[in-house]
Amino acid sequence: MSERVELEKTLSPFNVGALALGSIIGFGCFILPSDLMAKSGPLGAAIGIFLGAIIMIIIGRCYGFMVREVPVSGGEFAYAYTGFGRNHAYLCGWFLTLGYLSIVPLNATALALLAKFIAPGLFEQGYLYTMAGYDVYAGEIALASAAIIIFGYFNYRGVKDVGKVQLLMVGLLLGAVALIGGGTALNPDTSVANLLPPFAQDKGMIASILAILAISPWLYVGFDTIPQAAEEYDFPPEKGFKLIFWSIFLGAVMYVIVLLSTGMVFPWTELVAGKHNWATGYAMEHALGKSGVIFLVVGISMAICTGINGFYMATSRLLFGMARAKILPKWFVNVHETHKTPSNAILFIMLFSLLAPWFGRQVIVWVVDMAALGTTFGYAYTCFGCYIMAKNSTTITAQESSTNKAWGLVGGAFSIGFLLLLCVPGSPGFMATQSWIALVGWVALGIVFYLSQTKEYNKLTKAELDYLILGTEKPVSQ
Template identity: 80%
Template sequence: MSERVELEKTLSPANIWAIALGTIIGFGCFILPSDLMAKSGPIGAAIGIVVGGLIMLVIAKSYGFMVKELPVAGGEFAYAYTAFGRNHAYLCGWFLTLGYLSIVPLNATALAILAKFIAPGLFEQGFLYTMAGYDVYMGEIMLASAAILIFGFFNFKGVKDVGKVQLIMVGLLVGSVLLIGGGTAISSKTAVANMFPAFALDKGMVASILAIVAISPWMYVGFDTIPQAAEEYDFPPEKSFSLIFWAIFFGALMYVIVLLSTAVVYPWTELVAANHIWATGTAMETILGKAGVFFLVTAVCMGIFTGINGFFMATSRLVFGMARAKILPKWFVYVHPEHKTPSNAIMFVGIMALLAPWFGRQAIVWVVDMAALGTTFGYMYTCFGAYVFGKASTSITAKEKGSVKAWGIVGGLFSFAFLLLLCVPGSPGFMATPSWIALVGWVALGIIFYLAKTKEYNKLSTAELDYLILGREKPVSE
């Protein structure tokens, strides 16, 4: 049998924390406040964000345990394999691949939306066609493609560069948001009264809060990229949960700061009704002038860039981990001899991401909506997997077993509830029809891919897969 290809250990705790926070906070943090207020009111949305973060921390407990026990590339793919077997591993990995992969071009195409506010018409050049009601311009495609190529290059050059660049960008992101929050707090043009009524006009307190909790898996997606880089930790994997905790904490804090900074400028019902191109941008310009817009644009750009950078890394590691198990072509396992990165997997992510902007942003949004299902699968497999793994483990105490099983079952039930919110008609998170069509297409493609590789995949013994996926002792004979 072939030797197991491994990745180099170069990432520091600061790098990993920056990757997690940078993937949690993206374009949505700065564009969604008016939508969140319309859905739940300022206070209702803020409470929903915090409650959603607390639920994510429950789920994250299982991630911390599984990363500690199985610090390998592939993350949830490896956890699903360990607890439930090879077929569940493929199912989990296939959905996660789409979830991670689609977020790269989603962030890249967000640059065009930002440009509409700060430089109207600059990139709306070279009209090509209309796709799903969205006008596609060559200028906007080139803008998105440039961002994808730049961060693809960083990922190709080495994961150490990815970590350094991410840390710098996250520093700028956090600093800009804190300046926005501080400037809003001391401005004489703001008023707490503008945040009332506290909840949505068409629903009560509980319904307002739950409407935001329902979308929290999408808002906090990104902390789960930490396991994908576990094989490249240059520190003990036991630190993973604390890094996830602080990433989610700062993520929630930043969401709330931007939301409330927008809400206190004008009566929020008037702000929502005015239907501004960018409500948060308008609010910051009103109270902080050009400086406020500068800091906000800096924050948005950093949120977009850290999302592209982080999900480039996470997707390539997931694909690499699946290919190492021989469920994807061997080509994806190649590691560059100089840069020590899975260069072919990175190239694949880049090519797929470069194709996406040609379909228009609306089509990408449909795919991302559907991909929320994939990340929820990842949460569920990790939590229930922690329960199964903890129950069978002989390396932890009885007290630790009880804790792992409890966190696992509660986190798994939360994850299953999120799955129902996406799939049950009438629920707050029910996916739109185009997203269901995209889901059917992705499932069909997954079945075709699986049937093409299943003979080779199923021929591998459990000992061989344990070696390839988990890095356990290599079998003496084939």
């Protein structure tokens, strides 16, 4: 058996935290406030967002334990293997792969949506066709492709470049949100009274909060870039949970700042009446003038770009980790001699992402909605894997074992709840028919791929897989 290929330890805590926070805060932070208020009212939405953060921190606690115990590339793939074995690892990894892959072009195509707000018609040039009700333009494909290539280049060049670029962009993102919140709060024309009534008029307090709580877990997708990068920490992996906690907490704070800032400018019931294509943009322009729109444009641009950058990193490490276990072709394991990055995995992500915009944004959204199921699988495998590892560990105290078993069971229960929200008809997160069709296709492809790779994967002994996936001592017989 060949030697286990490893990645260099070059990421600082600030780099890793920026990757996670930038991946959490996306386009929706600046576009969704009116929708969230219409669903639940300002206070109902804010409480729902924070309660969702608490649930995700509970799940994140399980991730923190697993990062400490299994600090390798592959994240949930490795955790599923640790707790449940090779077949479950493949199932988890297969679903996560599409989930991560699809988020890169989803963010890239969001640039065209931003352009429609700030420069209508600029990129709507070269009409090609309509797919799933979405008009596809050559100009918008070129814009998305440029972003995909630029961030692919950064990721190819080295993880240090990724970390530095992400840190700069997250700094700009934080600054934009702070200026939006501070400027709105200090403006004499804005009023807290505009946030009344605090909850949706057609719902009570509890129903308003639950309506947001049901969808809030997916607001925080992106914190799991932290475990994907664990092999490249230049610091002790024990700090993983602190980074997860702060990325989720700050993400919640940023969502709520933009939400309440939007609602304070006008009576929120008037703002969400559907008269404005972009309620947040309209409110900020009224409250802060052209500078408010500039802050928003900077914030949205950075949110989109940090998402592309972060999920390039996370996806490439997942592909690398799975290929190292021989469940994906060996080609994905290649590490660039100079840049020390999983270069082939990054090139694959770039090529896949460059194809996606040709299908139109609506198709990508269906795939991402379906892929949310894979993300939730990752949560469940990590939490229950935490329980199993804590139960079987001989290196931690009885008290720590008991504590982590409890976190694992609670986090696992929440994860199952999220799965039900996606799969039970009538629930707030139930997937569209098109997403179910995409799911059937992806499962069928996964079965075919598994059967084609299973011979080599299954002939590996447990000791060999432990070495390849977890980095344990190489089997003596080899």
